[in-house]
Amino acid sequence: MAKTIKVAVLLAGCGHLDGAEVRESVLALLALDQHGAAYQCIAPNAPQHHVVDHVTGQPVPGATRNILEESSRIARVGQCLDLASAEVADYDALVMPGGYGVAKNHCSFAFEGADGHVRPDVAAFVRGFFDAKKPVGAICIAPALVALTLRGHASAALTLGDGEGAAKAMAVLGQRPQLTSSAREVVIDEANKLVTTPAYMFDDAKLADVFLGIERCIAEVLKRA
Numbered sequence: 001m002a003k004t005i006k007v008a009v010l011l012a013g014c015g016h017l018d019g020a021e022v023r024e025s026v027l028a029l030l031a032l033d034q035h036g037a038a039y040q041c042i043a044p045n046a047p048q049h050h051v052v053d054h055v056t057g058q059p060v061p062g063a064t065r066n067i068l069e070e071s072s073r074i075a076r077v078g079q080c081l082d083l084a085s086a087e088v089a090d091y092d093a094l095v096m097p098g099g100y101g102v103a104k105n106h107c108s109f110a111f112e113g114a115d116g117h118v119r120p121d122v123a124a125f126v127r128g129f130f131d132a133k134k135p136v137g138a139i140c141i142a143p144a145l146v147a148l149t150l151r152g153h154a155s156a157a158l159t160l161g162d163g164e165g166a167a168k169a170m171a172v173l174g175q176r177p178q179l180t181s182s183a184r185e186v187v188i189d190e191a192n193k194l195v196t197t198p199a200y201m202f203d204d205a206k207l208a209d210v211f212l213g214i215e216r217c218i219a220e221v222l223k224r225a
Helices: 022-034 069-073 100-106 109-115 120-131 142-150 166-173 207-223
Strands: 006-012 038-043 080-084 095-097 136-139 188-189 195-196
Touching: 006 022, 006 120, 022 038, 022 207, 038 069, 069 080, 095 120, 095 142, 095 207, 100 109, 100 142, 109 142, 109 166, 120 136, 120 142, 120 207, 136 142, 136 207, 142 166, 142 195, 166 195, 195 207
Parallel strands: 006 038, 006 095, 038 080, 095 136, 136 195
Antiparallel strands: 188 195
16 A cells, blocks of 8 residues: 655745735645645744734734644644644655745744744754755745755755845855746755745736646655655
């Protein structure tokens, strides 16, 4: 009987401006399910950097939300594991949907770019997959988290779409940014078992194209698990 691949899905909240990008997260889970993989949603039990009103796009003064609680909106009640209880050894691969929460809650890339830092628990978890040579899929802005996590340890080919500014930040971090022309594309770094796809780094991307890129990313990750 073929082994069922178990994948950790690291979420950053719920909502593309301050958490995980909902569409990317759901499409990643759908692709994993379609390919017969088992998955576990995971998130830190900690406050978000801030809360954004998704009607106005503006931060809400004084508002607070919890990353694990918000991620559970996507994972469903009781189905999102606290990162503090997650072990790399329990999974065959890691997938990280995008959303600004990745660059605000998991790390400070949104505010500090190449000078940013990563939450220690997130850094340890993500680095653990690379150290164990297990495949990692990073969607949308999540490659920036990878770049910060690998800074000084490894150089990887990855994509954040066609943005020159983001590419420069990746290069400063010692990574090898690859410009892509659409959300349908993936970049594969065989040496690091890293697969990336830009998704909504293209703001005007069609949902069908975003899914195609994410499904390709998931398929390539699972091939290497």
